Amino acid sequence: MLWPKLARALFAKPLTDNAPLVPRETIQALGERLAATSRARLGRSLAIREVDSGSCNGCELEVNALQNVAYDLERFGLRFVASPKHADVLLVTGPACLNMREALERALASTPEPRWVVAAGDCAVDGGVFKGSYAVENGIAAVLPVDLLIPGCPPTPAQLLEGLLSLLETESAKK
Amino acid sequence: MMGPASSLIRSGNPQGAKPCERFLLSPTAWGQLPAALQQETELALLGLWADAAQVHACFLHEPSAEAVLASTPAAGWNYAALSPARPGAVRFERMILELWGHHAEGAVDLRPWLDHGRWNLRHPLAAKPIPFAGEAPQPEFLPVEGEGIHQIPVGPIHAGVIEPGHFRFSVQGEVVVRLEQRLGYTHKGALSLMLGTSPRAAVRYAARLSGDTTVAHSWAFSAAVEAALGVTPPPRALHLRALMLELERIHNHLNDWGFVCNDAAFAFPHARCGFLREGVLRAIAAAFGHRLMMDRVLPGGVAPDIAPRGAEAILAALDAVEAEIPSLMQIYEAHASLQDRVVTTGYLRPDLACAFAAGGHVGRASGRGFDARRLPQSQPYPTLRFDVPVLEAGDVDARVRIRVLELGQSIALVRQILASLPSGELMAPLPVRAGEGVAMIEGFRGECLHWISLDDGGLIRALFPRDPSWLQWPLLEAAIEDNIVADFQLCNKSFNCSYSGVDL
Numbered sequence: 195m196l197w198p199k200l201a202r203a204l205f206a207k208p209l210t211d212n213a214p215l216v217p218r219e220t221i222q223a224l225g226e227r228l229a230a231t232s233r234a235r236l237g238r239s240l241a242i243r244e245v246d247s248g249s250c251n252g253c254e255l256e257v258n259a260l261q262n263v264a265y266d267l268e269r270f271g272l273r274f275v276a277s278p279k280h281a282d283v284l285l286v287t288g289p290a291c292l293n294m295r296e297a298l299e300r301a302l303a304s305t306p307e308p309r310w311v312v313a314a315g316d317c318a319v320d321g322g323v324f325k326g327s328y329a330v331e332n333g334i335a336a337v338l339p340v341d342l343l344i345p346g347c348p349p350t351p352a353q354l355l356e357g358l359l360s361l362l363e364t365e366s367a368k369k
Numbered sequence: 370m371m372g373p374a375s376s377l378i379r380s381g382n383p384q385g386a387k388p389c390e391r392f393l394l395s396p397t398a399w400g401q402l403p404a405a406l407q408q409e410t411e412l413a414l415l416g417l418w419a420d421a422a423q424v425h426a427c428f429l430h431e432p433s434a435e436a437v438l439a440s441t442p443a444a445g446w447n448y449a450a451l452s453p454a455r456p457g458a459v460r461f462e463r464m465i466l467e468l469w470g471h472h473a474e475g476a477v478d479l480r481p482w483l484d485h486g487r488w489n490l491r492h493p494l495a496a497k498p499i500p501f502a503g504e505a506p507q508p509e510f511l512p513v514e515g516e517g518i519h520q521i522p523v524g525p526i527h528a529g530v531i532e533p534g535h536f537r538f539s540v541q542g543e544v545v546v547r548l549e550q551r552l553g554y555t556h557k558g559a560l561s562l563m564l565g566t567s568p569r570a571a572v573r574y575a576a577r578l579s580g581d582t583t584v585a586h587s588w589a590f591s592a593a594v595e596a597a598l599g600v601t602p603p604p605r606a607l608h609l610r611a612l613m614l615e616l617e618r619i620h621n622h623l624n625d626w627g628f629v630c631n632d633a634a635f636a637f638p639h640a641r642c643g644f645l646r647e648g649v650l651r652a653i654a655a656a657f658g659h660r661l662m663m664d665r666v667l668p669g670g671v672a673p674d675i676a677p678r679g680a681e682a683i684l685a686a687l688d689a690v691e692a693e694i695p696s697l698m699q700i701y702e703a704h705a706s707l708q709d710r711v712v713t714t715g716y717l718r719p720d721l722a723c724a725f726a727a728g729g730h731v732g733r734a735s736g737r738g739f740d741a742r743r744l745p746q747s748q749p750y751p752t753l754r755f756d757v758p759v760l761e762a763g764d765v766d767a768r769v770r771i772r773v774l775e776l777g778q779s780i781a782l783v784r785q786i787l788a789s790l791p792s793g794e795l796m797a798p799l800p801v802r803a804g805e806g807v808a809m810i811e812g813f814r815g816e817c818l819h820w821i822s823l824d825d826g827g828l829i830r831a832l833f834p835r836d837p838s839w840l841q842w843p844l845l846e847a848a849i850e851d852n853i854v855a856d857f858q859l860c861n862k863s864f865n866c867s868y869s870g871v872d873l
């Protein structure tokens with residue numbers, strides 16, 4: 195029978211969550227950080243290339259979860275792309291592993307301007323627990339110019355979303 | 370009946386490791402080990418590692434599921450390579466040379482592995498590391514000969530949101546003739562940070578060896594410490610550990626089932642698995658305060674306790690998963706286009722799975738049924754009812770089916786654990802003293818093997834955490850042979866080996 199199914203579909207709640215509110219402080223802090231640089235506005239849309247510079251894969255799990263139907267990224271104009279050549283944002287996870295340095299530099303070189311680098315997770319922020327190891331240069335700021343830090347081990351999808359939305363809001367506020 | 374290798378090992382000098390003994394062999398006796406191993410095929414090599422002075426190996430006698438460790442002095446001279454007798458030893462021998470500087474005599478392959486020539490020192494875990502400055506060398510790949518063969522280099526950065534590593538495909542037309550992996554990109558030097566610290570401080574590195582296996586690795590690490598110190602965690606802590614371990618298995622199996630379908634361009638199961646998994650993760654966060662349960666398993670027990678409404682949230686999320694598995698399975702089975710991609714793809718021969726002692730779904734889809742939860746010391750599992758599904762087909766489909774069957778088993782286990790959760794303490798005190806312990810905990814990929822040696826002050830003198838991926842990565846190279854390049858993603862996802870777990 196089609197009717198009961200239709201009725202159920204009509205009255206069922208959507209699977210997606212409501213959009214998170216971005217904390218005022220995040221936006222302000224970010225605005226100050228970006229104020230020094232003048233960059234073209236992109237409109238409310240960002241293409242994101244995720245790069246793992248040596249994470250434990252915990253951050254990848256949460257970045258992947260961010261793409262599930264509960265968060266439904268595309269309604270905010272955020273989408274993950276396969277190549278840095280198509281990206282506005284490099285979302286980098288993990289500490290700056292020396293074995294990944296060259297690959298990170300090449301990824302940045304392939305990303306067209308204007309571009310943003312987001313360090314996601316405690317490791318990317320400052321090396322996290324791996325700080326001081328012979329094999330890492332602590333946070334990814336040692337290799338790439340970082341615009342936004344999203345702490346957490348790993349940051350939850352909600353925290354990642356907040357951070358990315360704050361990037362959009364600051365940019366559109368600047369006009 | 371003990372085979373020649375087992376007798377040879379047990380003729381060594383016992384070193385007091387718990388619960389499985391470690392025997393120290395003279396270089397001469399160790400030199401006879403490769404030949405003895407050739408004659409005793411049921412003695413599987415589970416891991417090979419070192420400390421500044423010795424090389425250590427862990428073996429499993431497959432018929433009795435008994436583990437035994439063997440060591441030999443290695444500083445100052447070359448130890449005999451095990452790789453001629455056990456193919457799984459190859460990557461360990463490469464790692465031992467790089468991290469500790471011990472050279473394996475007669476090794477099958479000693480090309481650089483983790484050390485890409487980018488650190489400012491060599492042999493970082495040796496008694497005296499050597500400063501290094503210089504150009505990073507070009508990687509060497511094994512030569513492939515034949516008409517019309519060309520190479521496809523992929524990575525270290527991949528197209529999806531996954532860990533970095535390099536794959537070198539040698540291809541004839543569409544068909545993969547050889548895949549060679551080059552890993553090590555995520556080497557973080559975790560072992561060097563753990564040495565000389567207390568187990569309480571070091572467990573956070575075990576929790577971050579491979580984020581998707583955080584519970585299994587923290588438990589295996591903690592269990593090795595507890596074995597070394599003769600400590601038994603309280604019953605409530607053991608039950609909570611098992612609860613978390615099964616939840617970790619559930620969320621990873623759901624994730625990978627969805628991803629395998631997605632890699633065959635079948636997005637619907639991926640969307641549903643992702644949604645169900647999100648429900649499980651939120652319930653986990655409500656119960657344990659962290660979506661992946663990082664830093665919850667500690668040496669001596671568990672902290673914090675499960676939240677008051679945690680059990681309810683978990684059961685509700687699992688009811689939703691269980692209710693949908695049959696319809697998702699029906700969709701998986703009913704679409705010829707999907708079945709066409711997974712059935713017979715990425716076939717792993719059972720004899721290879723045995724030769725490498727592959728654990729987890731990789732082993733169990735190719736007839737090797739070892740599951741560390743069946744070991745008598747794996748409390749609380751001996752008190753719980755569960756099956757260990759084993760299939761023989763060895764293809765992508767079989768690995769998916771093992772995952773789905775294990776989902777059902779794990780859901781049932783969670784219900785049993787929650788129904789019989791003992792009350793009481795969560796943490797046993799840890800004495801400060803020397804000791805040596807080894808432990809195996811069955812993570813979603815297979816058994817996580819941890820060995821630890823503590824000095825008189827209770828600090829870590831030596832250790833090795835062996836992720837199951839060590840023995841599975843090489844098999845992915847075998848499984849992809851004669852498949853088309855386009856099926857690599859599927860094969861890769863059906864294995865889903867950890868990069869960080871083996872890069873250390």
Ligand code: SF4
Pocket residue numbers: 248249250251252253287288289314315316317318322346347348349577580
């Ligand atoms: S921040 Fe935490 S989860 Fe992310 S890579 Fe580092 S250790 Fe792993």
